[in-house]
Amino acid sequence: MINILKIALAQFNPVLGDIDGNTVKARQARKQAQNLGADLILFSELYICAYPPEDLVLKPSFQEACRKACENLAKDTKDGGPAMLVGLPWKENGKLYNAVALLNNGVIETTRFKVDLPNYSVFDEKRVFDSGAFPSPISFKGVRIGVPICEDIWGQDVVECLSESGAEILLVPNGSPYTQDKTDTRLNVAVARVTEAKVPLIYLNQVGGQDELVFDGASFGLNADCSLAFQMPAFQEAITLVTLNREEQGWCIAQGKKHVIEQDDKADYTACVLGLRDYVIKNGFKSVVLGLSGGIDSALCAAMAVDALGADKVHCVMLPYRYTSRNSLDDALNCAKALGVRYDILPIESAVSGFETLLKPLFKDTQSGLTEENLQSRTRGTTLMSISNKFGAMVLTTGNKSEMSVGYATLYGDMNGGFNPLKDLYKLQVFRLCELRNRWKPNGGLGPDGLVIPTNIITKPPTAELRENQKDQDSLPPYEILDAILERLVEQEMRVDEIVAEGFELETVKKVERLLYLAEYKRRQAAPGVKVTLKSFGRDRRYPIVNRFRDASD
16 A cells, blocks of 8 residues: 555647657656656546547547557556556447546556546537446555546536545546636536545646637646645646645645636637647648738737747738728738738739629629628638638638627638637627737737737727728627627527517617528638637537527517
């Protein structure tokens, strides 16, 4: 029986499908853990392939590659150094499990399988995995360690089973994506399980971006009295050595460093930057290009891109037309200068005129209107895509969630692009994040300090500038009203009459609901973007395009 157990926590940013790369990183981490005197190193959920693998995990060759990598890692443990608890997909008796394996003494000593497979929000694990049997603790150096996997602690059954089986410590590998207020939610769940089991719990989470999801890390440990023993940083990789001591009442985690975790708007901004950085880098792009209009959305997108990649990797292009104001030209230039990015001006007058000439025979005797306005946007989209094709920079699209909700965007125009860091941010939050960025920079941000988004961009009325004196509020409710209604319709799924009861005008709510449903076909064709809210479009909120339903309370 040992009285001291040292566990290294590898809060890492694995690349999905890069089995060899993730394995190399695991070996390096094990060496570091060995130098720290660790007995065991814990990795996050499905670390070998990264989380979530979605339908890729159904490929037999993928499963075999993960298994082989795990077997090779196990051989490393012949040297008497730290054992490894590592997550991977595991095929056994014709069933595929979300598993964790204990690698020790040169072999895979044992495995445990995830029981509670989440099938809500962004999760779809029942589609690809089989549920494991209720697990018993793993015996390691005479210590009975329970290893519930992620969702297994969100209900009480799995931990209750482990507790009744004599678990002395809970080690929880996670692939838990970031959303607003998620840190407090996780902590409350962990406190509930510790209260029931009365043993220490160590929560290790993946970090990094994977498509729309961002994993924020923020791993932590709770002692049996529910006190916080340590807190790892959010949104960054880290290795932490945790020491547990056997005391009269049971095991206790020694006090460690408690990092301050970003909250609220700071957390959302940092998540968007990390998600953008990883999407660009993991997909092999070297740089990005975006249209810098002089408006608030493109300015925030440019600031995030610079923080994510560095100014030398960001190319901003102003694409003015006859309705582009002098203020917009000046604001875009000042923003580009403040961020230190390459900035080009490409007037689109001749290209739009060319399209108008092309379409004139078909459009004769028709009224000029929205179609002609959209020609401007589509010309800009084509221009940016051409720059991307020629130079290999990924196009960033810059529409916010308010606009995406009601279809205030042009397909094959301003919606063109490979990724949208603002996709899940409502318009009012875009304003707040611009003001925030001017007085604060995220940890690891590569952009300059200080004011990077000119004040005039933040204070002037939003406009698409597709016609003379156009303002967003010409066709939309004020954003204070629009965002409040959208949050109730989208995030809370409230009935129309419930929203009206809170003081909103019936006709305005009905209009917003109608636009929300009608714009579904546009959202299906939109670029992916970072999820930060409770219900992002796409993974979370899957509505039909053909849909005649309207709230009965209409």
